[in-house]
Amino acid sequence: MKLPQAARPQTAVAAQREASHNHLGQVFSNIADAERRIDAAGLQAALEIKNDYFAQRIFAIFDQAGQGYLTEEAFIKAIDKLVHGSDDDKLEFAFRLHDADGDGALSKDDITQFLKASRAENRLSFRSDQVEQLLVELLFKQKRKADDKVPFQAFKRILRAHPGIDEQLTLSAVAWLQPQRATRGGKSIDFSAMLKNGRRYVDNNRTKLLFLLIYMGVNAALFAGAFIHYGNKGANFYVQIARGCGACLNFNGALILVPMLRHTLTWLRRTDVRHFVPLDQNIAFHKLVGLTMFALSIVHTVAHLFNYSTLPTSLVHNLFLTRAGLTGVLLLLIFAAMGYCESKRGKHFELFYFSHLAFIAWFILALIHGPVFWKWALLPIIAYCIERWVRFHATKTPSMIENVVLFPSRVTNLQIARPAGFDYRPGDYVFIKIPVISRFEWHPFTISSGPEDPHTIGVHIRNSGNWTNTLYEYFTRHPMQSDGAKIPIYLDGPYGAPSSQSLDSKIAVLIGAGIGVTPCASILQSILHQHQSKSGRGGALKRVHFFWLNRDQQSFEWFVELLRELESQDIEDFLDINIYMTGAKPDMKNSTLNIAMGLLHRRLKLDLLTGLQARTNMGHPKWEKIFEELAQRYRGHTVDVYFCGPPGLSATLKRHAHQVGFKYHKENF
Numbered sequence: 014m015k016l017p018q019a020a021r022p023q024t025a026v027a028a029q030r031e032a033s034h035n036h037l038g039q040v041f042s043n044i045a046d047a048e049r050r051i052d053a054a055g056l057q058a059a060l061e062i063k064n065d066y067f068a069q070r071i072f073a074i075f076d077q078a079g080q081g082y083l084t085e086e087a088f089i090k091a092i093d094k095l096v097h098g099s100d101d102d103k104l105e106f107a108f109r110l111h112d113a114d115g116d117g118a119l120s121k122d123d124i125t126q127f128l129k130a131s132r133a134e135n136r137l138s139f140r141s142d143q144v145e146q147l148l149v150e151l152l153f154k155q156k157r158k159a160d161d162k163v164p165f166q167a168f169k170r171i172l173r174a175h176p177g178i179d180e181q182l183t184l185s186a187v188a189w190l191q192p193q194r195a196t197r198g199g200k201s202i203d204f205s206a207m208l209k210n211g212r213r214y215v216d217n218n219r220t221k222l223l224f225l226l227i228y229m230g231v232n233a234a235l236f237a238g239a240f241i242h243y244g245n246k247g248a249n250f251y252v253q254i255a256r257g258c259g260a261c262l263n264f265n266g267a268l269i270l271v272p273m274l275r276h277t278l279t280w281l282r283r284t285d286v287r288h289f290v291p292l293d294q295n296i297a298f299h300k301l302v303g304l305t306m307f308a309l310s311i312v313h314t315v316a317h318l319f320n321y322s323t324l325p326t327s328l329v330h331n332l333f334l335t336r337a338g339l340t341g342v343l344l345l346l347i348f349a350a351m352g353y354c355e356s357k358r359g360k361h362f363e364l365f366y367f368s369h370l371a372f373i374a375w376f377i378l379a380l381i382h383g384p385v386f387w388k389w390a391l392l393p394i395i396a397y398c399i400e401r402w403v404r405f406h407a408t409k410t411p412s413m414i415e416n417v418v419l420f421p422s423r424v425t426n427l428q429i430a431r432p433a434g435f436d437y438r439p440g441d442y443v444f445i446k447i448p449v450i451s452r453f454e455w456h457p458f459t460i461s462s463g464p465e466d467p468h469t470i471g472v473h474i475r476n477s478g479n480w481t482n483t484l485y486e487y488f489t490r491h492p493m494q495s496d497g498a499k500i501p502i503y504l505d506g507p508y509g510a511p512s513s514q515s516l517d518s519k520i521a522v523l524i525g526a527g528i529g530v531t532p533c534a535s536i537l538q539s540i541l542h543q544h545q546s547k548s549g550r551g552g553a554l555k556r557v558h559f560f561w562l563n564r565d566q567q568s569f570e571w572f573v574e575l576l577r578e579l580e581s582q583d584i585e586d587f588l589d590i591n592i593y594m595t596g597a598k599p600d601m602k603n604s605t606l607n608i609a610m611g612l613l614h615r616r617l618k619l620d621l622l623t624g625l626q627a628r629t630n631m632g633h634p635k636w637e638k639i640f641e642e643l644a645q646r647y648r649g650h651t652v653d654v655y656f657c658g659p660p661g662l663s664a665t666l667k668r669h670a671h672q673v674g675f676k677y678h679k680e681n682f
Contacts, residue, residue, distance in 0.1 A: 037089045050082040066130040067110075074109050104169050111168070118162035131606040135597040135631075136565050137622060172608070217671050221291040232305070235260040251320035258313035259383065265306045266379055267389040270397045272299035277400065279441075279509035293511040293678055300355075307348050314345060340382035347375045367453075404505055408446075411501035415469055417488045422567045423476040424528060425485050426461075428469045429502055437464050439536040440512030440655075442680075444505035445472065450484050455505060459531040459657065459680065463538030473571060475528035511655060511678035512536065517553055518653040522643065522675070524560045524666065526658025530572055532680060533559060533657070540588070541579050558589045558643065560634065562658070564596035566622050573623050580626045590627040592620070597631040607631055636669045644673035653678060 044059045045051050051059070056075065057068035075083055075091040083091075094102050111119050111127045131137075163171070215222060239260035240253045248256070272278070272295040282292055291298070317338075321331045332338040354368035376394065379386050416428040427445075437443075437460060444455040462471035476482050493500075512532040515521050516539070523533040537559065563569055569592070576590060610621050614628050622629045643652060654670045656663055657680040670677040 034089055034093065037092060038085060041085045041088050045085070049085060051088060052082050056083065062134075064130050064134040066126070067134060070110050070113070073115075074106060101169075104172060105165065107172070108165050108168050118164050119168060120162050124163075128606055135594070136567070137597075138566060213671055213674055216674065217676060220289065221294055224291050231264065232261050235264055249320065249323065251316045251323070255313050255316035255320065258309045258316065262306060262309050262313065263383060263386050263389040265302050265309070266376075266386060267393045269299060269302045269306065270390075270393040272296065272302075274396055274400050275506075275508045276403060277396070279507070282509040282513060287514070292509075303352070303355075307352060310345055310348055314341060317341070337382060340378045344375060344378050344382060347371050347378070351375075408503050408505050411503050413499040414447075414493070414502050415499065417493045418571075419485065419488055420571050422565075422570060423485055424568075424571055425474045425476075425481070425488060426571060427472050427474065427502070429471070429504070431466070431468055431470050432504065435470065435504070435507065437470075437507035438509070438513045438516075439464060439539040440510050440515060440532040441507040441535075442510050443470075443472070443507050446503040446505070447484065447500065448503075449500055450487060451480060454480055455503075456480060457508075459510065459535065460507060461531040461534040461538075463535055463542050465539060465542040473528060473531050473534070510680055512657070512680060514678075515554075515653065515655050518651070519553055519555050520558075520647050520650055520652045521554060521556075522558045522560070522652060522654040524562075524654065524656045524658070526562045526656075526662055527564070527568060529656075529658035529680070530561050531657065532655065533561070534572055534575060537579060537588075538575060541575070541582065554587075556587060556589070558591070560591045560593065560639075562593045562595050562634070562662075564594070566594060569594075569623050569629075573625060576623075576625055576627070590625065591634070592623060592625065592627055592629045593634050594622065594629055594631060595633050636665060637672075640669045640673045640675065644675070651676065656680070 040059075041051070042049075044055055046055070053068060053072040056072050057065075060068075060071070062068045062071065072083075075087065077087065077091075095106055098106075108119070109115075111123055113123050113126050114120075236257035240257040243253050243256045278292055278295055281287060281290070286292075317331075318328070321328050324331065332342060351368055351371060354365050376390065380390070410432075412432050413430045414427055415430050418426040418428075420426070440459070442457050442459045444457050446453075446455045458472040458474055460470055461473045462469065474481055474484060476485050510532065512523075515523065515532075515536050523536060525531070525533045537557075540554070540557070561569075561572070579588060580590070611628070614620055618626055620627060620629050652675045654666065654675050655678045656666050663679050667677045667679070
C-alpha cells in the first residue's frame, strides 16, 4: 500500500533516529566499564574534550539523576536530545554549560570562567583584560549593569542575534558518535555531471595528459618494435617479452635523469616551454619513470627466468655466473632498496638521500648489463654531469648565517648572507647544508624572503625530523648573539617551483598550511616591496586571495608581522587575507568566545588572536563554498591556485579547484 505523502518524512526520521540509537548503544558498550557505566573520565575521553572544566560541566548535564555515572539510557537520551533536539533544547544545553553554579542565571563570574575555559581548550593566549573586554561586549551590549545576571531568555536573545550560531550549538565532539548516513542504493548515475567533470579535468590537465600520452606511446612503440624484431629472428616468446621490456628500460633509464636537471628546469620555467611541458610535475614524473622501470625490470627478469628453464645450463649458472645474469640481479636489488628508502622519505630523509646515491652504481651496472644502453644514456649522463659540476663549483664557497630566530612553535628562521649572483624569484627553493649539523646532508627549503632584499635571504624551518630537530636544539644551546661568531652554510640553488610563476598570474589564490606558507611569504614580501617602491603590484597580478591555516595560535607568530605591514599599506582591493585556526572547533564550547571576539573585531577592526585586521576563523575552511564563490566572482577569468602543505589537503584542494575550472599548482621538491 502506498503511504500518504506526509507520512514518508516522519517514517524516514524515525528510521534514522532508530539507527542512531542502535549505533549509540554500540558506542556505549565500547566505552562503558564492566558494570556498563560511564564515569566523567570515560565521557571526557570518548568526546575528546581537553579541558577538565568542560568535561565536568557536560558530565553534570548528562547525569541528570546525579548518580556520578551514566547508564546506557541516560547516555543515549542526552546525546539524542543534543543532536536531534529542538533549537531551544540546544540553547538550554548551552546555557547550562555556561551556568557553573547552576542557579539558573549567568553571572559575570560564570561567563568569565567559561571564556577562560574556552581559551584553555584551544590553547589561546591573550591578556586577562582582553577577556574582560569580551565580556563587556557580550553582556553590556544590552546595557545591563555589571552586577546583573543573565537569565535564560536573555541569553537566548543574545545568541540568536548572531546568524549562524545555531550551527555551533551542537558539540562537534559528538559528531563521530553518530552513524554516517548511508548512501541510497539504486541512485542513478549522472552521466552529464561525469562528462562535465571529465571535460574540466582534461581542460585543467591538457599539457600533462598530452605529455603522458606521448610517454606511453613511445614505450608501447619501443616494446612492440623489439618484440617483433626478435620474433622475426626466431626467438621464443619469453625472449621477445624480455627484449621488449629491455628496449623500454633503455629509454626510461635515460629519461629518469632528465627531471633531476634542476638548473635546466629552472631556466625552462622562465621560457615559453613551460606552456607545453608540465615542468611542475618533474618530481611526480621522476617517480612515475622509476615505478615504470621497476615494473619493467620484474617482467624482464621473470621472462628471462622462464627462458632459462628451456636452456641446458643451470639456473644458478645463468643468474650468477654470466655477466647479464649477475648484473641483472644486482640492478634489481638496488632498485628494490631505493624504492623502500623512498617510502621512508617523510620521517627519514637522510635514509632516502643516501640510498639514492646508489644510482651511480645502478648506471654503471646498467652500462655493463645492456650492450646498447650507452647510446640512450650518453646525452642525459653528460647533461647530468655538467649540472653536477656546476653545482659543485657553486657550492664550494660557504655563505654565513647572519642571524637565527627561534620561535616557540619550534620554527627556526635562518638569515643568510646573500651570495653575489644569487638571483631568485618569489617561491623558489634552495638546498642547504650546515656542517655543524651534518657534514653531508642537503635539505631543500623554500626561500621565505623576498628577492628585493640585496643583503640576506631567509628560510623558515619547522621541526619535522632528525635534522630539523638537531638544528633547533643546536641554536637553542648556541645562540648567535652570545659570541658573535658566524656559522658557515652552503647553498645549492636557487631552483624554480610552481609558485615561482604566481606573479605571472592575473588572479592568484595562495594557500599555505603551517610552515607551507613560506612560498606565500616570499611572494607577499615581493608584493609589499613593489607597492612601497611604487614599481607596480606584483607584475601581472590583479588580485591575490591568501589563505593561511594553522592548528594553534602559537603557529601564527613568525609571519604575522609581515601581514600586519601588508595591511598597513591599504591594499585591500588587491590582497584578501584569510586566517584559519583549524585546531579550534566552532562548537558549543567556543560559541560564546567566538561571538565576543566577533563583536570586539567589529568595533576595533582588530583580531584578538593575531593583532591583524583580518579576523581569525575558527575551524577548517569550507573549501567547496570558497571555491564556488571565487568561481562566481571571476567567471570568464583564469584563476591559479598555489598550495604548499600536506598531501591530504592537497588532494581536497585539487578536486575542488578542478570542479570550478581553476588551475592547480602544488609545491614539489
